Amino acid sequence: MTTSRTRRAPVHWIAPLPGGRTIRMQRRAVGATIALVVVGLTVSVLAVTTGVYHVGLGDIGRAILGRGDSTDRLIVVDQRLPRTVAAWAIGGAMGLSGALFQTVSRNPLGSPDIVGFTTGAASGGLAAILLAGVTSSAAIASGTILGGLATALVVYLLSSARGVGGERLILVGIAVGAMLASINDYLITRADIEAAETARAWQFGSLNAISWSQAGPLLVAVAVLIPVTLAVSRPLAALEMGDDAAAGLGVDARRVRARILFLGVALAAVSVAAAGPIGFLALAAPQLAKRLARSAGITLVVSIAMGSTLLVVADFAAQRVLSPFQIPVGLVTGAVGGLYLLWLLSATGRR
Amino acid sequence: MGVTAVRPAADQNRVGASATSAGGVRYSRVGELPGGTPRPDEDVRESTGTASQGGRRYLTAWLLGLVALAVLCVLSCAVGSRSIPIGDVLTALADHDDSRESIIVWELRVPRTLLAVVCGAALAVAGVVMQAITRNPLAEPGILGVNSGASIAVVLAIAALGVATPAGYMWFAFVGAGVAAVVVFVLGTSRTGPTSHTRLVLAGIALSTSLSSFIGIITMFDSSTFDSYRFWVVGSLENRTMEVALWVTPFVVVGLGVALVLGNHFNALALGDEMGAALGLTVARVRVLGFGVVVILCGAATAAAGPIAFVGLVVPHAVRLVAGVDHCRNLALSLVAGPILLLASDIVGRLVVRPAELEVGIVTAFIGAPVLLLLILRARTGRS
Numbered sequence: 045m046t047t048s049r050t051r052r053a054p055v056h057w058i059a060p061l062p063g064g065r066t067i068r069m070q071r072r073a074v075g076a077t078i079a080l081v082v083v084g085l086t087v088s089v090l091a092v093t094t095g096v097y098h099v100g101l102g103d104i105g106r107a108i109l110g111r112g113d114s115t116d117r118l119i120v121v122d123q124r125l126p127r128t129v130a131a132w133a134i135g136g137a138m139g140l141s142g143a144l145f146q147t148v149s150r151n152p153l154g155s156p157d158i159v160g161f162t163t164g165a166a167s168g169g170l171a172a173i174l175l176a177g178v179t180s181s182a183a184i185a186s187g188t189i190l191g192g193l194a195t196a197l198v199v200y201l202l203s204s205a206r207g208v209g210g211e212r213l214i215l216v217g218i219a220v221g222a223m224l225a226s227i228n229d230y231l232i233t234r235a236d237i238e239a240a241e242t243a244r245a246w247q248f249g250s251l252n253a254i255s256w257s258q259a260g261p262l263l264v265a266v267a268v269l270i271p272v273t274l275a276v277s278r279p280l281a282a283l284e285m286g287d288d289a290a291a292g293l294g295v296d297a298r299r300v301r302a303r304i305l306f307l308g309v310a311l312a313a314v315s316v317a318a319a320g321p322i323g324f325l326a327l328a329a330p331q332l333a334k335r336l337a338r339s340a341g342i343t344l345v346v347s348i349a350m351g352s353t354l355l356v357v358a359d360f361a362a363q364r365v366l367s368p369f370q371i372p373v374g375l376v377t378g379a380v381g382g383l384y385l386l387w388l389l390s391a392t393g394r395r
Numbered sequence: 396m397g398v399t400a401v402r403p404a405a406d407q408n409r410v411g412a413s414a415t416s417a418g419g420v421r422y423s424r425v426g427e428l429p430g431g432t433p434r435p436d437e438d439v440r441e442s443t444g445t446a447s448q449g450g451r452r453y454l455t456a457w458l459l460g461l462v463a464l465a466v467l468c469v470l471s472c473a474v475g476s477r478s479i480p481i482g483d484v485l486t487a488l489a490d491h492d493d494s495r496e497s498i499i500v501w502e503l504r505v506p507r508t509l510l511a512v513v514c515g516a517a518l519a520v521a522g523v524v525m526q527a528i529t530r531n532p533l534a535e536p537g538i539l540g541v542n543s544g545a546s547i548a549v550v551l552a553i554a555a556l557g558v559a560t561p562a563g564y565m566w567f568a569f570v571g572a573g574v575a576a577v578v579v580f581v582l583g584t585s586r587t588g589p590t591s592h593t594r595l596v597l598a599g600i601a602l603s604t605s606l607s608s609f610i611g612i613i614t615m616f617d618s619s620t621f622d623s624y625r626f627w628v629v630g631s632l633e634n635r636t637m638e639v640a641l642w643v644t645p646f647v648v649v650g651l652g653v654a655l656v657l658g659n660h661f662n663a664l665a666l667g668d669e670m671g672a673a674l675g676l677t678v679a680r681v682r683v684l685g686f687g688v689v690v691i692l693c694g695a696a697t698a699a700a701g702p703i704a705f706v707g708l709v710v711p712h713a714v715r716l717v718a719g720v721d722h723c724r725n726l727a728l729s730l731v732a733g734p735i736l737l738l739a740s741d742i743v744g745r746l747v748v749r750p751a752e753l754e755v756g757i758v759t760a761f762i763g764a765p766v767l768l769l770l771i772l773r774a775r776t777g778r779s
Contacts, residue, residue, distance in 0.1 A: 153597055202772065212771065215533075218600065219768040222538075222704070226760030229629045233754065237622055244621075248611050323604060371615065375608045382605020389598050390582045 073337040077349045080336075084132070084353035091360045092124045096368065126259040127251050131359045131373075132352045133259070133266040134251075134319050137311040139333070139351020140273060142326030143342045144308035147280050148301055149213050152388070155327035156312040159217025162321035163224045164195020165313050166247050169320070170231045173243050181258050184246075185317035192313035195220060200305060249322035249374020251359050262318040269314065270348065273307045277344060280304065322355065322374040324381020329354055331388065453724050456717045460731035464512070467738045471511065472504040474742050476750040506637040511741050511755070512734040513640065514632075514696040515706060517647045519733025520654050521692040522707025523714075523725050527661040528685040529580075531595055532712070532770065536572075536693040537704025539583075539599035543606040544575020545697040546628060550610050554620040565642065569694035575602060576690055630703035630756020632741050639699050646695040651730065654688045657681060658723035665722070703756045705763020706736055712770065736762070 093099050097119050099107070106112030107120040142155040149159075156162050168191015172184045203216040228247065232240050245252075279300045282290040290297045312326065329351035330342045337346045355373070358380075362373040473484045479496050487497040488505075518536065525534040536542055548571025552558040558567070583598030614621035660681045663671040668678050696703065710732045711725065718724035737755060740762065744753035 158597075158600070202768065215596070215771045216768060218538075218596065219764050219771060222767070223760060223764030226629075226704075226757050226764070229625075230753070230757045233625055233629055237618070240625065241618070241621070244611075244625075245615070248608075323608065369616070371612055375611045375615070378608030379605050379612070382601045382603075382608060385601035386578075386582050386598060386605070389594060389601065 070337065070339060070343075073339060073343050073346050076333070076337040076346050080346070080349040080353045084349070084356045087353075087356050087360050088128045088132070091128055091356070091363070092120060095124070095363070122255065126256045127254045127359070128356065130254045130259040130262055130318060131251055131355045133262050134315040134322065135325065135329070135352035135355030136270065136348040137266050137315045137351070138322065138325040138355070139329035139347040139349075140270060140344060141308045141311040141315070142328075142351070143330040143333070143344050143347035144273070144277065144280075144304050144311075145326070146330050147342050148283070148304055148308075151214060152331055153214055153327070153385075155324075155330075156308065157321065157323055157326060158221075159199055159214055160219075160221030160224060161192050161196050161199070161217070161309055161312055162316055162323070162326075163221040163228065164198075165189070165192030165316035166321045167191045167224045167227055167231075168194070169316065170228055170243055170247065173246065174231045174235045174239060182261075185258075185261070188317040189310075189313040192309055192316060195224065196305070196309040245372055246320045248372040249316075249320035249377070250372030251319050251362075252370050252372065254319065258318050262314060265314045266311075269307065269311050273304075273311065274344060276300075276303055276307065280344075281341065320372075320374060323378035324385065325351055325355060325358075325377050328377075328381050328384055453718050453728065457728060457731060460728065460735060464731055464735050464738070467735060467742065468508050468512070471508040471738055471742055472500050475499075475504065475745050476752070502637075506635055506640045507632050507741070508738065509637075509640040510632050510635050510643070510699060511738040513644055513647050514700050514703065515734035515737030516651060516730050517643075517692040517696040517733070518703060518706040518737070519710035519714075519729040520651055520726055521689045521696075523711045523722065523729050524654050524657070524661070524685045524688050524692075525707065526711050527664060527722055528682050528689075529595060530665070533596050533708070533767070535705065535708035536689065536697075537702060538596055538708065538767075539576070540579050540602035540606070541572045541576045541599075541689070541693050542697055542702035542704065543603040543610075544571040544573070544578075545569075545694060546702055547571055547606045547610050548574075549627065549698070550613055550620065550624055553623060554613050554617050559623075560639075565646075565695065565698040568698035569690065572694040572697060573690045575606070576686065576693075578602060580686070626754075627701045629754040630701040630759070631754040632700055633752060633754070635699065643695045643699045646691055650688050650691040650695070653684065654692075655723070655726050657684060657688070658721075658726050661685070661722035662720075665720070701754075701756060703737070703759055705759045705767070706733060709759075709763045709766045710736055712766065 089101070092104060093101060097115075099116055099120055103112055103116045104120055107116045108125070110117070138156075145154045145156055145159065146152055148154070165188045169184050169188040171191070172178050172187030176183070176187070178184060178187070199213070199217050199220050202220070203213040232243055232247075235243060279290065279293075279295040282293045282295045283297055283300060290300075315322070330347040332354070333346035333350040334342050336350070337343050339346075354377075358376045359373045362371040362376045365371065365376075469481060469484060472488065473479050473481050477499065479487070479499065483496045484500060487494065487500040491497055491501055522535055525536065525539070526532055545568040548567035549564045552564060552567040558564060579595070579598045579602055583595035610624070614624055660671075660676055663674045663676045664678065664681055666674070671678050671681075693707075710729050714725050714728040714732050718728045737759070740758035741755040744755050744758045747753055
């Protein structure tokens with residue numbers, strides 16, 4: 045971080061928002077965002093056009109407009125498009141959620157999966173699938189969101205008994221997560237093999253079975269949550285300087301933190317409801333975004349773009365690496381993300 | 396190595412050495428919690444009492460533990476989907492005949508009980524050793540990813556080589572546990588400065604997550620591997636034969652023996668690397684030996700019963716409340732306390748959802764996770 049002081053002041057880019065508000069970003073962050081979106085779009089086009097059944101670019105346009113071949117329409121509009129769109133939405137939500145948690149806990153490891161929220165959301169979903177025996181995606185989603193919120197509340201209350209310390213939040217989250225993971229394992233051993241396989245595939249996090257009935261509500265939720273979060277998170281920069289400094293600037297640290305944590309949990313829970321817990325995305329996206337944008341702190345917008353692009357790319361890999369066998373994308377991000385976290389640990393503190 | 400001079404704090408009090416400070420230093424090393432300063436605790440208070448008091452308490456605990464263990468062993472032979480009255484259990488144990496009770500007891504319950512005792516002792520002692528060599532009170536085979544290393548090796552053995560018996564899993568579990576332990580220790584400890592507690596734990600979690608994703612990919616391909624694996628992975632003592640129990644026992648006995656011999660060296664190590672070296676300790680050698688002990692004990696227990704988390708975390712902290720800071724006493728007491736916890740968890744698991752069973756690994760996680768939580772909550776936040 046010493047280099048950031050000697051570097052010349054970053055050039056800012058200011059965009060007006062409705063209601064007289066503005067978004068301020070460093071120019072490099074804007075460049076990073078655009079680059080990420082371009083990469084994401086390129087891979088998305090690849091994902092939609094190629095596969096076992098190839099569709100030309102022109103045919104896609106026609107299919108989306110409701111004209112053209114009915115097979116094209118079925119494959120593109122009903123199968124590949126919802127999946128790609130969901131990957132953008134979930135990736136963005138996870139990236140933003142991770143960025144919020146990491147900023148509030150002031151720790152790169154304070155992401156929703158490390159602190160047990162995604163495990164809790166999974167417990168809720170598994171309980172809905174295996175205990176309540178529900179099959180509708182709306183019911184599973186409600187179970188997931190309830191599970192995630194309940195876990196978040198428990199972790200928050202336990203770790204804030206004497207003020208939310210970053211390290212404490214993480215350790216409490218790990219403990220609660222470990223307990224919930226054993227509940228999840230238990231639920232899976234209790235199910236018959238077929239239900240267990242379904243539940244497990246879901247538990248890994250997968251976009252394989254996404255249709256518009258899941259992608260639609262997800263899009264609505266994300267379209268509401270992301271702008272609200274960006275608007276609410278303006279005092280986050282003040283919070284990063286410490287509670288006392290924030291108070292000096294007239295920011296009520298506790299209230300801001302609680303509000304931001306709630307939004308972070310909501311974003312994570314909505315994602316898990318749609319695709320199951322996709323590991324490490326929320327952890328890695330803000331960190332990679334920070335490195336790409338070379339910013340001192342975590343930038344929310346770049347984190348969103350990074351999350352989306354990572355998930356689009358990971359899902360493309362999950363579809364094609366062992367094709368025709370489809371790996372759940374959560375396994376790809378979990379395997380790669382775990383190794384990335386190990387590298388992160390060895391890179392920090394060994395300098 | 397000749398480090399025999401290091402005695403527990405309570406004993407040093409009797410000798411009249413600078414006991415308070417020695418005890419204090421040692422406590423802050425051993426019992427320190429994440430980023431925290433040492434807190435006043437029973438251990439420190441005990442070290443200001445007389446030696447005979449501490450010694451008597453420890454001996455009493457040990458004897459009571461033995462009695463409790465004996466009672467639990469008999470109970471373990473009696474309880475199950477088909478319960479057998481205690482009297483009949485004792486008769487069946489006394490003469491090994493063809494009666495139905497005798498067959499159930501000898502074929503099912505005795506191997507299971509023996510396995511619980513052996514694995515309980517192995518995991519608990521491994522926990523003490525791990526916490527001693529890392530000086531990290533959260534160190535535990537499950538948390539540090541040693542179990543997941545063993546797991547992926549076992550999955551590979553089932554999926555790729557068709558290995559089907561716990562005796563066959565054993566070698567794979569050893570190798571997997573060893574490799575995972577090396578990776579976590581190398582990445583989780585920094586070359587400069589003190590090791591952060593969180594760091595080591597996170598290295599373990601990162602490795603576990605990554606490995607379990609790879610396990611997921613392997614088992615997705617192969618339904619039959621998944622079907623045997625999903626029961627192995629929760630940690631269970633069910634349906635293990637006498638052969639399995641006898642197979643692991645020698646490994647565990649060797650591991651326990653080496654651990655007990657190392658007890659005094661751990662005491663010296665607890666004073667810090669420099670102090671330890673000044674006392675004539677070859678710090679690196681003790682670490683490597685301790686490390687080997689952890690791998691043998693965890694590998695054996697995991698091969699036989701599957702990954703069982705939290706026994707290695709809970710027992711060391713529990714025995715420290717009674718035995719204070721001396722590692723020799725802690726190790727000896729863990730030998731009794733580990734089997735008690737595992738056996739009691741197994742019996743509870745057999746009772747709560749009768750006639751079905753709750754796997755012992757799930758029960759220990761239910762008991763262990765709140766203890767971990769309690770440890771974290773009791774610690775003062777050093778860094779915010």
